[in-house]
Amino acid sequence: GDSVTQMEGPVTLSEEAFLTINCTYTATGYPSLFWYVQYPGEGLQLLLKATKADDKGSNKGFEATYRKETTSFHLEKGSVQVSDSAVYFCALRSSGGSYIPTFGRGTSLIVHP
Amino acid sequence: KAGVTQTPRYLIKTRGQQVTLSCSPISGHRSVSWYQQTPGQGLQFLFEYFSETQRNKGNFPGRFSGRQFSNSRSEMNVSTLELGDSALYLCASTPTWGFPDTQYFGPGTRLTVL
Numbered sequence: 001g002d003s004v005t006q007m008e009g010p011v012t013l014s015e016e017a018f019l020t021i022n023c024t025y026t027a028t029g030y031p032s033l034f035w036y037v038q039y040p041g042e043g044l045q046l047l048l049k050a051t052k053a054d055d056k057g058s059n060k061g062f063e064a065t066y067r068k069e070t071t072s073f074h075l076e077k078g079s080v081q082v083s084d085s086a087v088y089f090c091a092l093r094s095s096g097g098s099y100i101p102t103f104g105r106g107t108s109l110i111v112h113p
Numbered sequence: 114k115a116g117v118t119q120t121p122r123y124l125i126k127t128r129g130q131q132v133t134l135s136c137s138p139i140s141g142h143r144s145v146s147w148y149q150q151t152p153g154q155g156l157q158f159l160f161e162y163f164s165e166t167q168r169n170k171g172n173f174p175g176r177f178s179g180r181q182f183s184n185s186r187s188e189m190n191v192s193t194l195e196l197g198d199s200a201l202y203l204c205a206s207t208p209t210w211g212f213p214d215t216q217y218f219g220p221g222t223r224l225t226v227l
Contacts, residue, residue: 036218041220042220043117043203043205043218043219043220043221044156044203044205044216044218045218046215046216049215089155089156091156099169099211100158100161100169100171101158101216103148103155103156103157104155105153105154105155105156106155106156
């Protein structure tokens with residue numbers, strides 16, 4: 001079945017540091033890939049997405065590239081802010097059969113001033 | 114446009130009891146999905162409702178059930194609560210069923226089972 005594996009957290013960084021959160025997946029066909037963000041006390045919000053190989057999703061300074069050869073969709077940001085502190089979820093939606101999305105376990109990011 | 118609302122936000126129950134959670138989708142959205150979020154398992158899909166019909170179901174026991182009303186509001190029910198049911202329950206709405214790209218999530222209901 002489909003699966004998403006994210007790096008364990010928490011990830012702790014100082015403000016303006018470079019961020020990478022690793023995400024790899026297992027799926028048949030050509031899934032769509034997503035990053036969601038959950039701020040404290042809130043529901044998940046879609047951060048960015050990519051629907052085919054080599055697509056780059058980007059939003060709010062975050063970006064991720066759909067790498068089919070390495071089955072990865074790593075999230076990056078060049079300079080994090082305290083306000084980026086949240087839990088980040090990688091997810092996929094298969095291209096065939098069930099469209100039920102599969103989520104990773106989430107990675108907590110803590111950014112210190 | 115109002116977002117997805119969930120009530121109540123917090124709930125404390127004891128083992129063996131049952132609980133009902135409510136979700137009101139964004140106006141015009143007809144699909145509601147439910148998820149269970151725990152630290153150990155992350156986000157797991159429970160079920161999806163569209164036009165008062167369950168369209169998809171995750172791998173949860175029959176103690177977990179749901180329904181959707183004609184106004185698209187949805188409820189989920191958990192009977193015979195177990196300690197392991199303690200979790201954040203999220204609902205998400207979309208205009209149509211089948212998980213189009215963007216789901217809009219509510220803030221969740223935090224259920225604690227003692």
